[in-house]
Amino acid sequence: MNIRQLPDTLVNQIAAGEVVERPASVVKELVENALDAGALRVDIDLEEGGVRLVRVRDDGGGIAADDLPLAVSRHATSKIASLDDLEAVATLGFRGEALPSIASVSRFSIASRRPDDAHGAVLAVDGGRVAAVAPRPHPPGTTVEVRDLFYNVPARRKFLRAERTELGHIEEWLRSLALSRPDVELRVSHNGKPSRRYKGGGALFSDERLNETLGGEFAKHALRVEHEGAGLRLHGWIAQPAYSRASADQQYLYANGRAVRDRSVAHAVRQAYADVLYHGRQPAYVLFLELEPARVDVNVHPAKHEVRFRDARLVHDFVYRTLHDALAETRAGLQPVPAM
Numbered sequence: 001m002n003i004r005q006l007p008d009t010l011v012n013q014i015a016a017g018e019v020v021e022r023p024a025s026v027v028k029e030l031v032e033n034a035l036d037a038g039a040l041r042v043d044i045d046l047e048e049g050g051v052r053l054v055r056v057r058d059d060g061g062g063i064a065a066d067d068l069p070l071a072v073s074r075h076a077t078s079k080i081a082s083l084d085d086l087e088a089v090a091t092l093g094f095r096g097e098a099l100p101s102i103a104s105v106s107r108f109s110i111a112s113r114r115p116d117d118a119h120g121a122v123l124a125v126d127g128g129r130v131a132a133v134a135p136r137p138h139p140p141g142t143t144v145e146v147r148d149l150f151y152n153v154p155a156r157r158k159f160l161r162a163e164r165t166e167l168g169h170i171e172e173w174l175r176s177l178a179l180s181r182p183d184v185e186l187r188v189s190h191n192g193k194p195s196r197r198y199k200g201g202g203a204l205f206s207d208e209r210l211n212e213t214l215g216g217e218f219a220k221h222a223l224r225v226e227h228e229g230a231g232l233r234l235h236g237w238i239a240q241p242a243y244s245r246a247s248a249d250q251q252y253l254y255a256n257g258r259a260v261r262d263r264s265v266a267h268a269v270r271q272a273y274a275d276v277l278y279h280g281r282q283p284a285y286v287l288f289l290e291l292e293p294a295r296v297d298v299n300v301h302p303a304k305h306e307v308r309f310r311d312a313r314l315v316h317d318f319v320y321r322t323l324h325d326a327l328a329e330t331r332a333g334l335q336p337v338p339a340m
C-alpha cells in the first residue's frame, strides 16, 4: 500500500482516542478551558450521564469570532508559543488538541463573545465537518456544547457505561477540581435538574470547601499540613489514622494546581502512614505540591493525569518527611502495633 497523508478529521479522531475516553474527559477539557480563560463561574449541563449532552458555559475572556475556526483546529493554542513557554506552562491546557478531538467525535458547537465585542458568534462542527462562523448573541464568555459523544465511532460508544456510572466519573472529577479551586462557582445540572453546586468566592485552602466536597467526617479528622523547603512547598490536609478508608477513593494530589497521580508520591504517603494504619486501610489526603514549573514535566500524556518530577527522589523524601512529622503526635498517642 502507498503511504498517504491522513485527512484532518481522521487525525483528530485518532487523537480523540487518547484525549476523550468518556463524557468525564469532555467535562474536564471544557472546564479546564473555562478556567484558563479566567472564568469564575462555570455552568455544566448534562444529559444521560453526559453521553447525550455536555454543555459548559463560562464567564471567562471569550474568543474573537475570527478565532473560532482556529479554536477547533489541531495544534492551535493561545497558551504557549515556544519551548520555553512549555517548560514554564501555568495553564491547564497547552496542546491545542482537545477541541478538535472532541469535535471530531460528536455534534459540537462553540459560541462566544469577548467582553468588549459588540456581537457574539457561533461555530458548529459535526463529526469533524466545520461549518461557517455565524453571528449569535452571547453574554461575555463561552459556551461549548457536545452532543451525542462517539455517535460516529461505534467502537468507542460501546465502551460507555450506564448513565449513573458516567455521571459518577464526572462528579468525581468535579470534586477534585472543586477542592483545588474554591474561588470558582460550579453549578451542575443533570437531565434538567440541578444536581450539584459548589459555591465560589472561597479562599484557597478553606476548611469549608473540604467540608463541601469530602464531608464532615474527613474535615473533623483533618490535620493541616504546611511545609516548605528545598524549593518545594506542600500544603493541604491529611486525615488522622482514625479516619481511614477501605479504598484509595479520597487521595487527592495536585502539582502546581493540576490534579495528578504519581506513584512515587503515593508511595511516600503510604510510608508515612505505615506504622499508624492497619494493614489494608488507605489514608485520606488532599495535598497541594508547589514547585518551580521547570522542575515538573506535565507533557507526559495527552490527558495530563501524570507528571514527571525532575528530582523525583527529593519530592518523595520531602513528602514522606512532612507527613511523618505531621503524624508524630498521633504516633505518640498510639500503642505500638505488635510485630506479627
Ligand code: ADP
Pocket (backbone or CB within 6 Å): 029, 033, 034, 037, 058, 060, 061, 062, 063, 070, 071, 072, 076, 077, 078, 079, 092, 093, 094, 095, 096, 097, 098, 099, 100, 141, 142
Ligand atoms: P488548549 O487548551 O490546549 O490550548 P483546546 O483545544 O482545549 O487547546 O482549545 C484551543 C483554544 O481555544 C485555546 O487555546 C483557547 O484560546 C481557546 N478556548 C477554548 N475554550 C475556551 C474558553 N472556554 N474560553 C476562551 N477561550 C477558549
Ligand code: MG
Pocket (backbone or CB within 6 Å): 029, 032, 033, 092, 093, 094, 096, 098, 099
Ligand atoms: Mg484545552
